[in-house]
Amino acid sequence: MEIDLKADLTLRENLNLLYNKRKKLKVKLERLKEIIKKTEDELRSAKKHEHEKEEEKKEMIKRASRDKKWFEKFHWFFTSQNKLAIGGRDAQQNDILYSKYFEDDDLFFHADIKGASAVILKKGTTADKKELEETAQFTGCYSKAWASGFATIDVYALRKEQVSKHATGGYVAKGGFVLKGERKWFRNVELKLTLFSKKTDGVDVLNVFPGDLDVTPRIIITPGKKKKGEVAKKVSKILNVDADDVIMALPGPSEFKIII
Numbered sequence: 001m002e003i004d005l006k007a008d009l010t011l012r013e014n015l016n017l018l019y020n021k022r023k024k025l026k027v028k029l030e031r032l033k034e035i036i037k038k039t040e041d042e043l044r045s046a047k048k049h050e051h052e053k054e055e056e057k058k059e060m061i062k063r064a065s066r067d068k069k070w071f072e073k074f075h076w077f078f079t080s081q082n083k084l085a086i087g088g089r090d091a092q093q094n095d096i097l098y099s100k101y102f103e104d105d106d107l108f109f110h111a112d113i114k115g116a117s118a119v120i121l122k123k124g125t126t127a128d129k130k131e132l133e134e135t136a137q138f139t140g141c142y143s144k145a146w147a148s149g150f151a152t153i154d155v156y157a158l159r160k161e162q163v164s165k166h167a168t169g170g171y172v173a174k175g176g177f178v179l180k181g182e183r184k185w186f187r188n189v190e191l192k193l194t195l196f197s198k199k200t201d202g203v204d205v206l207n208v209f210p211g212d213l214d215v216t217p218r219i220i221i222t223p224g225k226k227k228k229g230e231v232a233k234k235v236s237k238i239l240n241v242d243a244d245d246v247i248m249a250l251p252g253p254s255e256f257k258i259i260i
Contacts, residue, residue, distance in 0.1 A: 022175070035260070074093060074097065075089060075117055075249070077205075083127055085134075087118065090147065091176075098177065102163070106121060109138075110158075112156060113146065134210045135157075137186075138210040141251050146191055148223075152221065156185070195208060195220075196209070197239040217238055217258070228254075232247045238258060
């Protein structure tokens with residue numbers, strides 16, 4: 001290695017000059033290392049982001065191509081003993097549930113408030129106490145009580161022969177029913193739902209369960225003031241599900257608690 005020395009400087013002065021140059025080169029080298037590291041990190045981050053976007057695109061294609069189950073057009077959940085409960089999203093769906101899916105061994109649930117989902121618990125006549133309470137809670141959540149900011153609501157259940165669409169003098173209006181006989185009451189049902197995802201046909205599908213459920217990750221929602229879109233955006237990201245499905249599942253403005 002060649003070293004240039006200045007003839008008009010003393011040895012000490014030349015050494016000081018070389019030392020200062022070395023210090024400057026060391027600083028430049030460290031700075032260059034930082035730039036290289038930053039560039040490598042940015043490249044890795046860009047590749048990761050590109051990979052995530054590609055995976056997200058594949059997931060969206062899977063979701064779009066998945067054949068949804070017949071009950072997914074309604075509000076729905078499976079009880080702790082795996083019985084299906086389905087509820088109407090509007091008056092028309094309430095009527096469809098009654099005319100097409102309400103069978104003799106099912107139970108009919110409705111919240112004690114005007115404007116509520118009619119919920120059918122399939123094979124409800126054989127359900128245990130816990131399943132009945134779960135379905136009552138689910139029913140209460142999908143009623144006007146949620147949007148009204150209630151914390152609880154009363155819910156009742158009836159058998160098939162106690163529910164009709166016919167009244168003296170004519171047919172009952174869309175979404176309405178004629179009820180007769182003694183009702184089974186569930187008092188002060190808490191308005192609270194758990195949202196979680198479950199793999200179905202290789203895709204994460206949004207599931208709902210009344211009350212709390214010991215799964216992770218999960219999001220517990222209660223009546224609140226946050227708009228559906230705001231809640232759905234957060235929920236869809238955490239659970240890796242479609243935001244539109246979340247919006248459809250939300251009973252109304254909500255508060256949420258994330259449990260990872």
